[in-house]
Amino acid sequence: MAVASRTAPGRRFVGRRLRRLWSPIAHTQGLARVMLLSGASITLFFIVLAFFARWIAPYGFTQYAAHGVRFPQLGHPGGVHPFGTTVESDDVLSRVIWGAQTELKVVVLALVLSLAVGVPLGLFSGYFGGALDRGLVLLMDAMFAFPPLLLAIVIAFELGSTVSSGVVTAAVAITIAYVPQYFRVVRNHVISVREETYVEAARALGARPMTIIRKYVFFNVVQNVPVLATLNAADAILTLAGLGFLGYGVQPTQAAEWGYDVQRGLSDATNGIWWTGLFPGMAIVVLVTGITLLGEGLNETTNPVLRRRRFGRFDFEPVSPMFAEVEPPLQPDEGLGE
Amino acid sequence: MRPEPVEAQATPAFDEPLVSIRDLRTYYTIRGSFLDRLVGREAGIVRAVDGISLDIRRGEVLGLVGESGSGKTTLGRALLGLVPATSGTIELEGREVTGLSERQRRVLRRRVQVVFQDPHASLNPAMTIGEAVAHPLRIHGLERNREQLRRRVVDVLDRCGLAPGADFLDRYPSDLSGGQKQRAVIARAIILNPALLVADEPVSMLDMSVRARVLELMLSLKRDFELTYLYITHDLATARLVCDRIAIMYLGRIVEIGPADAIYADPKHPYTQALLRAIPEPDPTRAVPRDLPRGEVPDAALPPLGCPFHPRCPHAFEPCGWESRDLRELLESRWTRLAGDPLVEQEQALVGDLGVLARPTPEVRLPAPRGRQAEEIVALLDRIRAEAPDEPFWRGVERLTAEGSHVRLDFHMPKEPLLEREGKADVACHLYTEPS
């Protein structure tokens, strides 16, 4: 019955694992489903914006003229510029769309870096323990003690002078602020899984530590990470916007950035110009909300404790006639053992 | 199914034991403030395995029986190399294995395998049964051909009653019942064709209706693969059905060891007798009061002096290791029995703080609390003795007097019992070695 598969055993291993992770997602109901779907749609919408910015955005992010004609300064929303223009004649709509690309670039890079650094460190630290573990925990706790935004600012400031790309600077700054979280979650889970009987059994079989970590620990530990990653992504966007607001991270010459735009929009607001700050600000709010909904929806789905609450909506079948005769009246010739 | 040929190695002499353990000790240190108060010979050390010497002969099933705290699980793990030995030696097929590094030990793991107690926790939930059972072969690089590998896995699954094996390859542990999981664990253990299988309570977490089948499987595998088993359990009833020899452990030491029929027909050590008596019998007509020993297995960090079983032993006498804590136990169990009676508080006030009795010694000096006389305490003890003169405790008392403001209570000198041959078995008990 088992067909000899032509795919490499390693890939089959992963494929099966992913399928098992996917199945609870496919079966969501109720509130979790609503959150998951709405969060996913919003996030997807922004991802599309980010990907296809070049084709969707009407203008470039520093474009202040077209066909030789300069755009109006602080123009009201409407017509050619549905979101209005800034004091430098940039089209707000375009800047919002390009900003989405910036946000996503930075956040994805930061996520990838955080996972690539935090998860393995957590795995090794948790599994091997000892001096390595103690040292790393100390380091990570120290980093964790800093407010992430502050830490990011300091790092962005330091890196800004050496690294030219604002995107990379911002991504690294955010990474360093969030690595401790992944480290901690993974490490703690590894410590409890390490004591499980099946890991001890693997040692008894003679498996090498790397094999044990790879096959026995990793997949059992990694379930929490996607939820953590989505929630962190939401936070990272806020941090990035914060950096931009304060003038660090992505420089205005390199890319459009929502936080920066909000900051520019501040001074406009006092003069009754609402559109330069509102639209980028709303973009931040909507995207962060979307990602958070996605994360919480995932949490509701994969966390078994939360799932159980939704069950219990069944009806008892009416008692069948057989049951009603549970204690038949005792007849003289009936009911005696054979 | 014929087993795969074992790799060529020097043929061991037939009468040489498969495993040879000599004076093995595994001590754990405790770091805990609650231990600070207690001052013993070596405070803060748990002697999980405390001087075990034993041979496991080829082809036999040796039962290692004891309750929790007996050290049987630790001994099993030491054999598997999962915990380091503090001192002593373990020889496997003539090779010394105690000091080995993890890497050297890995090669040896092919010769000794394990079946753990909890079938639900022994299998990696992220691996299918096929992957799990194939894994030992993969780890040791013994089968690179994928087709061959699959066939070997299917074969061993069939052999272990998970038939047709091909159906189980892609199932996950969560799809299997407890008994099926345990069979998968056994399959994984024997696919390497080990010489020794350590089975740690292999059926205690399975339903009654399923145990027999797993036990039968283990026995038939033993016959077909020429396996040797170390069967660790607390249940003497199942041990009887599979074991050739039985070793009874208590607080890290072997108290009795011998052929199974000798142990069951004529158990010598009082602890063995108690274990046998304690087994609940599924026959309501024969359920009589069991006369079980009082108390529980004591704290392994500070075992009783002399014979560790003496505080609970109905036959204890002079040399068994009486000490201060036994006096405390005497008083406490009396007050427990009389709990609620105002007499208890009176006596507690008379005797004072029993903290001084926590330090184990056969020479007790109990100070009378302020305002009371030592003679009153002696009188109380005499009264207690008169109420129950047959208590083994009193046999241990050599002298009880009041000396100034102290009560002086001297016990007979404690002697540790050693394993000595008595009939067909070896027993560590003064009843057989000392004149009583």
Add this chain to the structure above:
Amino acid sequence: MTTEPVLQLRNLRVYYGTSGRPVRAVDDVSLEIGESEVVGLVGESGCGKSTLGRGILGLLPEGARAAGEVNYLGRNLLSLPPKAVRRLRGPELGLVFQEPMTRLNPLLRISAHFRETLRLHEPQLTKEQARRRSLETLGRMGIPPTRFHQYPHEFSGGMRQRIMIALALVLRPKLLVADEPTTSLDVIVEGQILALLADLKRNFGTALLLITHNLGIVAEACDRMAVMYAGKIVEEGTVRGVFAEPAHPYTRELLRSTISLDTTELHSIPGAPPNLVDPPSGCRFHPRCPNAMRVCVDQVPIEQRLADGRRVQCWLHGPSQRVPAGGEAPLEQPVGVADEA
């Protein structure tokens, strides 16, 4: 039963919701426990006995619902609001679980546990009376008064279980439900605690429902017993009667599979307990029953009352009028080996 039974279950059903059809953990169970009686509920894993214990006390997890009657001294607990049931839990209905450490608060001394319980349920007691009652109850369970002020972690597993039982009994409940109270304990300690439980009626006048998978315990400690399989009680009667002559094939096979010191042969029941979402038709045991007949597949057995008050749900015991023609022919069935446990 001359006096009113302490507990009477009638047509009790407890189902767990899932993403699909519900799991029928307890499926139409009726049982009575009289004053100071010790009743054993025996079954293997997945038979629903733990769910039954929790259902009686109203401690079902989220997603589970109960129907039918749980009559405690005449009042149906299932019809009472949860608050009322909570008030009964403790002073009237006691519960002892399998893992005592997880039920005792590690931050509270034992004395504090008792003080709180008594203050909550018997506020009229003075401090001194409460202390005395606590010490007495603990003493009956073998816990020395000198250890009254220690913390749970300072006690061994066996002693913690005794403390749990004492905590349940200090309120003098009329009924104690013990769910596998000795399963995680060693055999000598188990024997000691069983002796205590068996003595409950003498010392406290408490009825006991002892839920276990171990037939030896039931033989030793119980007056009557009920055997549960796949959510139903298949046999119920006095312990002596059932052991001497089991009426239901499952009981018989279970007894034969039980390993004791006198066992000479290894015996097991082929197959595995059924899935409770979609149990087998007719009698749920029929796929594994050596005495199965054709009628056992089609029709759910009707409960019969035998001579000595025994109740059994099995077509072997009739009523023969209800068996259709040809229904008594033995059933030919190979047990699917892949279903083997």
